[in-house]
Amino acid sequence: MVHQDTYWSQLSASMVDKVVGQEFQLLEVLGHGAYGCLFLGQSLVDSSYVAVKVLTKSGLDHQQQKLQQLEIDIQTSLKHPNLLALHRSIQDDDYIYMVMELCDQGDLFDYVIRDQDENFVREEHVVKKFFSQILDGVERMHANGVYHRDLKLENILLKCENDDDEDDLTCKVADFGLATRERYSMEFGCGSTSYLAPEHFDDDKQTELVPYDAAASDSWSLGVLLLALMFGRNPWQEASSADAAFTEFKRSPSMLKEQLFPELSSATYRLLASILAVDGADRPSISDIKERFLSIDRLYVDEDDDFYVSEIKKESPVSIPTVSTKYADITSFDSAFFSGGTGSSWSDMVEEDEEEAALSKSIDFSSNHKQPQACFTQYDDEDTDMFVHSGEKESWWL
CATH class of the missing domain: 3.30.200.20 (Phosphorylase Kinase; domain 1)
Structure with a gap:
């Protein structure tokens, strides 16, 4: 390397x-x-x-x-x-x-980082505009039988289409290195750990591998992406029993609003609860997500909401650090150049800080884990930002 x-x-x-x-x-x-x-x-x-x-x-x-x-x-x-x-x-x-x-306005991760310094949450009109555009792009992909498999803030680029208005930004879904035309795939762990759906982790102890639905997996990733866009943090580090926040969510999905994100309006919570269904067969399609998202009047709570923030218990079952520094993605591999254990993606085009990159370690697929066709790397779960990266980098696309 x-x-x-x-x-x-x-x-x-x-x-x-x-x-x-x-x-x-x-x-x-x-x-x-x-x-x-x-x-x-x-x-x-x-x-x-x-x-x-x-x-x-x-x-x-x-x-x-x-x-x-x-x-x-x-x-x-x-x-x-x-x-x-x-x-x-x-x-x-x-x-x-x-x-x-050329997208000259950075990626959505950088946008959230900059905005997080001034705003606890993203402005509602910004979230609605950006997420609607992302849904439009992914909907076109799925309509053409293409599934992205690595949807995350870093892979959404921003472009200024209006020279007279620098704030008039357009989202562009990018990096198709992991995309597939196969609706049902056996390539488990394909993507970035904190955005991966539960079916990529061996929590059901099945002895026989079954393909996962790549479309449903994209839907899950978009649910995590929406939360990251709104609040500047992910709900958990991985959707497996090894993660305390996800384990609690799996036991009681209402904790997503009651404890993790009390600022969510009831309508937004209901949409996210359906997108983040543990069983992929229960998740809505991108078209259904788009229809429901556009029908939501308010993404965040106000005094009239039945889950107003002042009535929410603020204690969380886990520590939820906020995002600070952008790091090089170590949780995905690129299908075009994947060789077992590398955990690297040529499409990131980055210069890694070697000391930070050393934080990466390979998953130990013990007898409790199904061995997937393709492995991904994993981070230490102690003292880790909810945006999980390692090694500062410059974006590959600029």
Whole structure:
């Protein structure tokens, strides 16, 4: 991993000013990781700016090449204002160049971090606008038989579409490295730990593996994402019996409002309780979530709400630290370059702080756990922010 990262660090500098496809010039290195790098590019035709992700073809076996091409095919096939556009894919003997639209306003994680300094919760109109756009994008994906499998704040990019109004931001669902066209999957642990649905964890002690519903898994992730967007923290670190908050939620779902997020309106709580159904078969589709979300008058409580905040017991069954610093994601792998135990994603294109990265450790799949086809890494659960990362990073897309 370190050797590959050094390789890209050295190579990326030498690629500045290179022209690819006789149309795009690489202007500046925006980030690099173990499996590729990201550049600011410019069209030689109309001078527009783009993001160019450069991936190596060297050292990949046939299956890895197929998975790499799958991401390109999926992103090329998806056209929607709330999905990150892939303009072109250019290849030479050694590299693939993915020319994508440039999102210049950061990602939703960074937005929440900045806003958290001033506001305890996000303003209602902001949440409604952003989450509706995210639902629109994911709804289009599902309608086209594509399932993201790594929905989280960090994978929602922000773009200013109106030069006259810097606050007029549009959400773009990004990073399709884990996306699949298979509705039912055996790739357990595919995604980021704190956003994974319960079916990715071995809590039912079944001896026989059964596929999980990738659409229902996306719905769960969006429920966690909505809470993270509203409050700047996740409800639990993982949806398994190893997590005290989730265990209490599983026993009594009302604790989501009564103890964790008393500011939720009753209507918002009811929607979230259905999205976060432990059984994936009970979760609403993205279209149903969208319909119910748009019908909610108030996301937060007021004095007339039947669960007004002053009547809520403030004690929580677990410590709920708030988010502070953004860290490099260590809880996901990329299907295009996954090799057992790496727990890394080439699409993150980051420079990790090695000391922080050392906090990552592999899950011990003991006799109590089903061994999935693909493993994910896990963090220590003591003194850990509810946004779980390790190692400060720059976003791969900029």
